[in-house]
Amino acid sequence: TIAAIVTGAAQGAVSIIRVSGADAVAIAQQVFAPYSAQRRHAAAAGPAARQAPAAGHPDPATHAAAWQPESHRVYYGTAIDAGGTVLDEVLLLTMLAPRSYTAEDVVEVHTHGGGVSAARVLQRCLEAGARLAQPGEFTLRAFLNGRLDLSQAESVAQLIDARTVAAADSALAGLSGGLGREVQRMRRECVDLLVEMDARLDFDEDLPPLDVPGLIDRIRRLSQQLEATLQTARHGQLLRTGLQVALVGRPNVGKSSLLNALSGTERAIVTHIAGTTRDIVEAGVVIGGIPITLLDTAGLRESVDLVEQIGVERSMAAARQADIVLMVLDAQAGWTPGDAEIAAQITPAAAGADASSAARQLGVPPAVGSRFAAVVSTSAATREGLQDLQQAVLSLAGAPQLAPGGISWAVNERQGEALIRASEALQRVQGSIADELPVDFWTIDLRAAVLALGEVSGEDVTEEVLDSIFSRFCIGK
Ligand SMILES: Nc1nc2c(ncn2[C@@H]2O[C@H](COP(=O)(O)OP(=O)(O)OP(=O)(O)O)[C@@H](O)[C@H]2O)c(=O)[nH]1
Ligand SMILES: [Mg+2]
Incomplete structure (x- = not known):
């Protein structure tokens, strides 16, 4: 007790x-x-x-x-x-x-x-x-007593840790067993296939020959379903960990104003003086259900001021570690040599291609514009274009459109890793069949897929895995 x-x-x-x-x-x-x-x-x-x-x-x-x-x-x-x-x-x-x-x-x-x-x-x-x-012991007992499958138990932890409503909704969907059911169904299909193959290995003479095209078809369909499940992995990670978005640019172009406008706060000091922001200023916002940390940085320029120099170094560090970098330009000044220098530093390689009308209006050279995933015109003063900017950030992050109420369960890292192993095993089965290897080879990889899927739902799970999952819970859960 x-x-x-x-x-x-x-x-x-x-x-x-x-x-x-x-x-x-x-x-x-x-x-x-x-x-x-x-x-x-x-x-x-x-x-x-x-x-x-x-x-x-x-x-x-x-x-x-x-x-x-x-x-x-x-x-x-x-x-x-x-x-x-x-x-x-x-x-x-x-x-x-x-x-x-x-x-x-x-x-x-x-x-x-x-x-x-x-x-x-x-x-x-x-x-x-x-x-x-112990941490997570109540939930571990719920799992061991068959009240929850493993993916549901993990959803409990996700629900407690959720930082946004969308993340909580996604955990709730997992708690109701969506992922567990889906994975159990795929695992059963793998087991069925395995039984059919094993039967041929044991009593080859007595049974009709394997329907190989039918098997290939079933394995291909399984692979596709597994891929679809994996697609939600990225989404789940976004909801849990969120994104860091750094605002960089020349001094006085409106970085701090944009941070304030996006976060609906007066977090950052705004003045007409170039070099106002010296240190990194953070503001948390939620865009499309994803928790986003906005980082306002010091304007980038050569400076003799020691404090400003350090600020500039920190700006570059923030830009390097951020998931997304927003380079801010002054629409009135247009594209300047200073901007070109910054662009060269923050976009080492060609990114997406978008020589959009916004880019042309701003006078961004097409060669540079195409190095950014998107170019959006905004006004911190009138809030014009802010929605377009949010949408651009979301699509760059690879977030699916989050329809309210239409959120499905998400896959966590452990589950994603096991699903990838299952998917790779199925691909090897397909390869073995295509190469006309003996049936023994097919079953080895199919068995690996069954085990990997079982790790997600908790049907084939080792004590070590259980320990590592439940030790991450808080005491009392
Ligand atoms: N008209 C207009 N003015 C803006 C806009 N955004 C900023 N400004 C003005 O531009 C000036 C500089 O704004 P800041 O937000 O402090 O610029 P910054 O890039 O943070 O500057 P530093 O911190 O010095 O690098 C201020 O006088 C703002 O009022 C905008 O969207 N439209
Ligand atoms: Mg500033």
């Missing part, structure tokens, strides 16, 4: 201690004195005690035997120590097996927040026979 404080460390009105396992009810009987039992106790002690029922100290020995909780009920009472001293006024919630998160008996004690009450009640639960839960 395990126990942990499951609410966050931040200050709050209520903290929750969760106890799960075979002894959860026995522990609750020692730790918790229901108010109804106290009242009976107080009534027996006489009218004076009845006036202050909450202060009545029930005898732990008598109430423990008397009180038997029903499932899915909330009880009001006090948490008490071994001597019957009140630790806190609490609510106790019971969820008996199998109708609980872990599919075991679960008891939750809701104490006052602030940490001290919860810590005392948890300590009391441990004295009464519980063990402190």
Whole structure:
């Protein structure tokens, strides 16, 4: 039986201690004195005690035997120590097996927040026979008891870590089992294929010959479905980690103004003086559900000012490590030699090709314009073109159009890696069939695909993998 404080460390009105396992009810009987039992106790002690029922100290020995909780009920009472001293006024919630998160008996004690009450009640639960839960252990039990498949369990962690609504929606879609079901279906198809091939290896004479074109067709279709599943991997990563977008350019071209306009804040100081921004200024925004960190930087120019020199160095460092670099030009000044120098530094190789009308209007030489993925005209003052800029950032990031409500589950890195292995194995099977290698060779790789798919849904998963997944959870989840 395990126990942990499951609410966050931040200050709050209520903290929750969760106890799960075979002894959860026995522990609750020692730790918790229901108010109804106290009242009976107080009534027996006489009218004076009845006036202050909450202060009545029930005898732990008598109430423990008397009180038997029903499932899915909330009880009001006090948490008490071994001597019957009140630790806190609490609510106790019971969820008996199998109708609980872990599919075991679960008891939750809701104490006052602030940490001290919860810590005392948890300590009391441990004295009464519980063990402190490991990170992710409640969810691990839910998985081991068949309440969740592995991809659902991982979605729980993703949901807790979600930084945006879109990321949370995607985790919720995963929690409802979308990915697990899809992968289980693909794995079953692989197993079916494997059985057919294995049967030919064992009893070749008795069976009709393999329908090779049919097999090739089925494997090709599987490969395609696997690819489609993998496509969501990139999306999932974007939602989780977000993007860093650096704004660079000559001094006084409006970088800080653009950061303020995009983030709807006055984070960065804006003046008409060139060289206003010296240090990196960060602002977080959410574009299309993706958390984006905007980095405003010092204007790039040769400077004798030491502070500005350091600022310029930091600008270049920010541009190097950012996922996307927005080079800002002054539309009035047009393309200047200073811009050409910066463009040469930040676009080493040819990127997308877009010698657009915006680029021509700005006087960007076509050869340079084509080195940028997109050229967009904006005004920080009138907010013109800001949406186009956001859209350009999204499509450059490879984000699919995020239709509200149309968000599907996303694949995380571990799952993506296993899916890639499965996909490669299927490709090898196709190669072996094309090269007319013996059927043994086909089955080796098909078996590898089955194992890789099983790692995603949790059907073929090693203890090591489980450890590494659940150790990343927080304690209490
Ligand atoms: N008309 C107009 N003026 C702008 C726009 N963006 C910025 N400005 C003006 O341009 C001047 C410089 O703006 P900043 O945002 O400080 O420019 P910066 O690139 O951050 O400058 P440094 O930090 O010195 O490198 C300010 O006077 C702004 O009001 C714009 O879109 N339209
Ligand atoms: Mg600035």
